[in-house]
Amino acid sequence: MLNVEGLRSRYGRIEVLHGIDLAVNSGEIVTVVGANGAGKTTLLRCLSGVQPVTGGTITFRGENFTTVPAYKRLGHGLAQSPEGRQIFTNLTVEENLRLGAFLYVDDRVEKDMANAFAMFPILKEKRNLVAGGLSGGQQQMLAIARALMGRPSCLLLDEPSMGLAPIIVAQIFDVVKSMRDLDVTVLLVEQNAFGALKIADRGYVLETGRVTMEGAAEELIADPRIREAYLGI
């Protein structure tokens, strides 16, 4: 579904991605784990189109996506829940969700909204409140719900567990796992390697802008190098 070949990107003169190869197949949950500064977020920024690509190609459902502008990518089915829970803090919860469906003017918007509220009852409770007033976990849920309003076939998630309490992190990972039932393919970028690998089918390990390991998630979890470097075991 999503194919990345030889992807390079730089900030000014400093190259941070040195040729990434990565593939996400339809229906999978694939995770990219790695330490701070490994280039995980840059990778996702390239995929969502807000970061210039200096080499390589991105292909989504058979189409060359490398230079498609960011705002057109959702229309093709590629949604993103951006880094740092970029919800619209001055708008209400409901307005945030409606913006997720910005591209659509039809009856399904209301149905999708009802589904989102069924999935996250807390958002229904707070639908008329300003999103900036939500707790971190609720904001993360809103970010995911908003991305789902865009009817994606593939969802990019950037560190959904960042800065959340462990119990909330578990909830968020459960939500990500439930994307399987919605037929939404997921690319999950995470620093919390253990949590991410536990729910993923496959994983990639990113180190200083290169993929150093890849494989089935359970194999990566069992790999002693990973356990030492990322799982702290």
Add this chain to the structure above:
Amino acid sequence: MTTKRVTLLILAIIVIASPFFFPSNYYYRVGSLIFVNGLAVTGMVILIGYAGQISLGHAGFAGIGGYACALAPVHLGLHPGLAAILGAAISGALAWAVGRPVLRLKGYYLAVATLGLGILVSMVLANEAWLTRGPDGIEVPDLGLNDLLEAVGIDLSNSQFWYFFSGLVLVIGAWVALNLYDSPTGRALRALHGSEIAARTVGIDVARLKLQAFVISAIYASLSGSLLALQNKFITPDVAGFMHSIEMVTMAVLGGVGSVLGAFFGATILTTLPQVLTVFQEYEQILLGLVMMLCMIFMREGLLPSILRALRGKDK
């Protein structure tokens, strides 16, 4: 009741009820000036309050609107009312052409680029004397609507007519702005104000929407310039001047740039103050600067939202 209805109701009441407290005809004149400024400031609410962009050159569009009413009837034989619409179209087209490159800029750069645009327009109006008759200004033909009303038995003095007519235009302008607020476009504007990156990820074409807000606000400014020219029956290049641009922004920021009603109160205060404090006339610009600074430091949301918040705080 929704904010939209409350705002429209309050504005309508202000327009209709204020004359009962007017001791003389002069107050109609001030009231009409408030509405004219209020219209321009409503455009600023869309640009600054909704979309989060700044412009220090919108008086340029007011100048185009004003001079369209002076020149088009003479040179093109257009009715002054149609001339105002032509002016709005020219302003919109200019905003569209200039906005495409300029709105890529942010913050100071955007402010300086729009500042340059405003100054350019005002220089053209002042220097192309063969067309505009230069810095001394030019007379503007009568709109003729008041005569029409008189013919059907509604007898209003000139300032009364312009008071109610400007009031009507302001209410319509406010209605349009408030409808925009809750429309998908308005939501998208407020969204890109919050985060352009997040806005792009939900499929919003950020560049196009900013341009829309810029064009719409230019049309508001242009119509306000036309109204001013038509009721004064005279216009000078000052209408396009830098100070007028600053006034528009200050009124909006002082009142509360996020809300139509707040911005209207900003327009009211800053239109009335110079009339009341004629002794301070020479210091008007200093006072404007001071008001702006105090606002940015103590009430970043603007007067009305800050007052409302303080009142709500007391309830608790």
